[in-house]
Amino acid sequence: MSGRVIVITSGKGGVGKTTASANIGVALASTGVSVALVDMDIGLRNLDILMGLENRVVYNLVDVVEERCKLRQALVKDKKLPNLSLLPAAQTRDKSAVTADQMKKLCEELKAMYDFVLVDSPAGIEQGFQNAVAGAEEAIVITTPEMSAVRDADRIIGLLEARKDEIKEYRLVLNRYRPTMVANNDMMSVDDVLEILSVKLLGVVPEDEDIIVSTNKGEPVSGTDNIRSGLAYRNIARRIRGEEVPIMDLDVKNPTWMSKIVSFFNPTVRV
């Protein structure tokens, strides 16, 4: 078996890399393929918390690299999905604990064991990022519709393009999208962001309070039905697998007086 190694990265912190990693991991595994989630944020590990697996972590990525344990021992199986595993980061070390070559080797090993290897990159463009992209062949760039996040995403895309021998494909996920703000011209629209970044769009995830609840519970939203952001992540997983799934229509059209009357009488019709 030779799986696909996909790095999830953003440049800017706090845009939802780890949340996206957990959700895409769960959504992919739900489709039946085997998935390994790799937390590369050494020293600031979070992915185990989002997955609700913190209390099962015994060994970590650095232990594997430094050969204190076998790779299989460090992989923590998900509570619900037996085909989903997490390779946690070390919390008591820092980014310099591993090298890019060691990561490459590790990704090769994981590729042989899983259909998908998702690498959650730390924020920044320093060694942590370099290590995270070292073994990857594809990238998912996460950004939010904010100038600063888009600027950092642009920087990251530049760095990924510079590695075009290794990174064959990169696509964008626009996270924390607020259609009402976009309608009021208070937020960049999907088209605005794509205009600047000129990159393939993998998905748009709406802002959702359920994300906070799910983070605290340790249950990613993509594992739950009836949550809009969860559906967005499930769609993203299907697109990663090659399915043609249209981007959810999130935009609120500017209501005209005519459309207001129509929707007043027939609320299901969206004009």
Add this chain to the structure above:
Amino acid sequence: MSKIAIISQPEQGVLIDVGGCSTLKEALEHLSGTLQSSNQFWKGSKVLFGLGALELTVNQAAQVLAIGKGVGVFPDEVFSSSAKTRAAFAEQGAKVIDKIPMSLPKIKLEMPKGDIPFAEADEADEQPAHHAANKKAPQAVSDITLLEVDTIEVDPEDEVEGQDKKDVLKESTIDGAPVDGAHLPQVLYVKQTLRSGQTVSHKGDLVIVGDVNPGAEIMAEGDITVWGSLRGIAHAGVGGNSEAEIRALNLQPIQIRIASAIARAPDRPRISYASGTGPETARIVEGKIRIQKSKAD
């Protein structure tokens, strides 16, 4: 104050460490006392002398070796952190080293097949009898055996002027950096709150006066006591001491490990940390880690 440690490891031999002594006179007394008290013991085993940071001249080094010679012992290796002392011993034909030769045994955990079990809460109150039984004798900790610990008060007149009077810790680490001075199973007090990513490990018993936050890790060969909330990972009895205990005023750890046993917190979502559990103790009962409430009154 403990002045001398004897550590024996099957593969590495026996280390007689008098590095805790503040004067040469004292060190010589301890060394000769130890060698003579059990002179049969040394035959056939590899013997190492540890002299810590003591500074010795060539003559003094010869004196040390003469004491060994009296009972038929010539040290295989002499450890000293002082370059002067190492040079003196080298001149006398002894092999010198500058690193502490004995180290903590490697941590081995028995990974349970399938899921890691919960730490089971035991509603029964702590039994004092059980507690007392644990404290009887110093336990043999896996392949490190403590043979003898001597405690002698320092006569102020023995002190050399300008020499550092305080005992410094060895081989304990905070955040991976060695803290000098813990050859003996002694207590390390850490008076601070340990935050995520911070670690403390110690060869003896460990007392944390403060909280241990989620993401922090504490390890000890002996017991672990947290005068505060334990919310991170605690590993007591590192090296195999299954009698070791972990106690805290508020025991809410992510994981507890005692010797090679491991238990995890239940999966209930944890948003509120504010409510305390009251003092509890975790120990191994019939091969499983159990948590017992400590009686408040």
